[in-house]
Amino acid sequence: MSEPAVETNALVKVYGDTRPVDGVDLTVPAGTVYGLLGPNGAGKTTVVRMLATLVRPDGGEARVFGKDVVREAAAVRRRISLIGQYASLDEDLTGAENLRLVGRLLGHRGAAARDRADELLAAFGLAEAAGRQVKSYSGGMRRRLDIAVSILSTPELLFLDEPTTGLDPRSRNHVWDIVKAIVAQNTTVLLTTQYLEEADRLASRIAVLDHGKVVAEGTKGELKASVGAGAVHVRLRAPDQRSAAGAVLAETLGAEVEFDADPVALTARLPGGGPDAAALSSRALAALAGAGIAVDAFSLGQPSLDEVFLALTGRAREVVA
Structure with missing residues (x-):
């Protein structure tokens, strides 16, 4: 069995009287997309910041590919990349200049930096906008460029902290396609999100965080099965039979029956x-x-x-603008 990309044991972070992370245990298999799902304030971003060596834990342990995030922080940083909730780009530079600048900072020589920038701009559908200042880019274009910058040197572990917040559906789908392509190149992705569809589409395993704790963990199927066997949906031919149908279903299934807005459903x-x-x-x-x-x-x-989220956290997910 290959070494996990991430392992945490009783991970804790304290700020004053609050504990945004309160004893989190995680095991993230290498080569997968692992989702951290939870409402605002659940502790998702704080967990990522500790794993990325940006914040020091106040308790517990965390390892990235076997390296301790505190004692071996430099070794961890060489193997990871982080994309935060907001694009970290120079607005006055062009898309190509942003990529070439970071490429040079990462040690690529001039020609190599240009070639890698051109390759990523083409792969991310940004070649035509390469010479435009980033301040003129749409939100989706900025996010794609931000991801491109983060994989100039292909990381073994990529942290994506709510990468599609505020994007329109088309841009969100484009980012999802990029994430799938990155994983196909053997990069592990740790994804935090409030979008349930995003977790459903991308993650092979999901941990649900609430109030700094993991309240459930498993595959999508396991999480769904944990809150119920499913739902029977019925559409009748005649609306005047709905009451009788409800009684039959309640008796046969031993389950609560809901009448939908549609008069025959x-x-x-x-x-x-x-x-x-x-x-x-x-x-x-x-x-x-x-x-x-x-x-x-x-x-x-x-x-x-959605139903899993509500059952496990006791509240519906936040609507993200």
């Missing part, structure tokens, strides 16, 4: 730990037919990450 939430959800669903469909209730559509789905 209803949903039953299945509790976890009970009989097989698929078998229950088949039984419910047969019971509806036996009661003479016509069904146009019937489906079984896992809980959404």
Whole structure:
């Protein structure tokens, strides 16, 4: 088994009377996207800052590829790159100049820095804007350039701290494609996000943080299964049969039934730990037919990450502008 990219044990950070990180245990497998999901103030960014050697822990231990983030900070920094919530670019330089400047700072010679800059500008769809000042770039273009700067020298571990906050859906999808391409080159990505779709699309494992603690950890499927077996969605042919259908589902499934805004639709939430959800669903469909209730559509789905988030943190996710 390969060495984990990140390991933390009882990691703690204290600021005055507050503990934004309060005993966090994480194991991030190498070569994956690992998501830190949580509301504002959950401790996600503070965890990343400690792992990136920007903030010293007040308790516990943290290692990056086996290197202690306090005692071997220089060795950790040689293997990582960090993209914060806001683009760290020189607004008065062009896109190409930003890349060449950082390339020279990283030790690339002039021609090598130019070649690497040109390669990344083309790969990130920024070649046509290479000669424009960054102050004229859109938010999505800035974020793409910021990521390009961070991988001028390909890191073994890339920290992405809420990389798509404030981006429009098209730009967000473009960033997601870039992240997938980076991971395909064997870089590990530790992603913090409030966007549940982002965690669902990118991360192979997710830790949910709340009030500085890990309240759940696992694959997307494991997290969804932890809060319920799923939901049965039914669409009827006739709205006047909805009350009868609700009674049949409640009795057959032993679950609460919700009437949707659509007058012919209803949903039953299945509790976890009970009989097989698929078998229950088949039984419910047969019971509806036996009661003479016509069904146009019937489906079984896992809980959404929104439902997982609400169940684990006791609050809905924040809406990010």
